[in-house]
Amino acid sequence: MALQQGRLIKWDDAKGYGFIAPADGGDAVFAHISAFVASRARPAVGDKVRYSVRQEKGKGLRAEGVHLPLLLQDRIEGAVLVAMITATLFFSAVLWLSREYVFSYFLVVALVALSVITLLLYGWDKRSAVKDKQRVREDTLHLLALAGGWPGALIARPLFRHKTRKQPFATLFGATVVCSVACLLFFLLSEQAVTLRNWLDIEAMQWRTLMQPVIAI
Template sequence: MRKKELPLACGIALVYLVALYWLSRDYTFFPFLLGAVGLLSLITLLCYGFDKRAAARQAQRTPEKTLHLLAVAGGWPGALIARPLFRHKTRKQPFTGIFWTTVLVSSGLLGSFLLLEQTAAARDWLDVEALQWRFFVQQYLSA
């Protein structure tokens, strides 16, 4: 394992999160979006760690489908960091190819949602919902 893989993975994840912030910063829902991606990434990273530990102990493993599902749901930055961090699932084919496909699909879907004219109504709806949650939390905290 090359020593440069972990800093590179962290850099790619950071660039992705900055790009996500930049694309969604004008919407009320952006803190929820960044929080969801961050939480999914943390859960995915932990699942990779638990799977690596289970592999070393020859215990029950996390199914690869689960790892891919978490990645495509938005947790791929955590998976990207976990792979070199735990030295896990870095060379195994076809896992690596499927992993990079989940990165492209997840990023493409989220980018399309944030950029395409056809999804403007959905973004507006999500903005209203986020605004209502924000007001609810503010009222709850001020009471």
């Protein structure tokens, strides 16, 4: 059976459903996320789609076998790859900038841990949104990004197709990334933070000494 063409005119990403306007006119067709075929991308208002329809008793038309454009799928997949490369470059840069200090590896491990926690919370929030359960507070996600977990959020947003377009969240996220990187550069490079860096170096040296017998075992 030939597929019809249309465009998403309404989409509730949290609940996973919306409506398609047929290209040749007619009544809007209900579409649930489960009807989208082999799609790695999250639907959005304005997307052109191909689909078939069936009549649901007492409920009207319902879309089946909905296909998103392949270019859209590739774009989302590419965004995840770019985010992963950006995160890797960031961690590498932090390791290089702090190479003269004992706390260098501790710092990178802490940032990676924060990023993993942030990524998992984005995934949890997406799952909660779809299942209409209690959500993770947006200020919690922003605070984690500000504390250094933004690489995890950078990956999570296109990976889970979550909070990529919502405003003012997207703008605030960008601001937290800039502030987080600026604070980290100030800590690693400024003369004003020398005392703090030296103190952390002494603490890191003590921790490394304490951990040596454990590592030897």
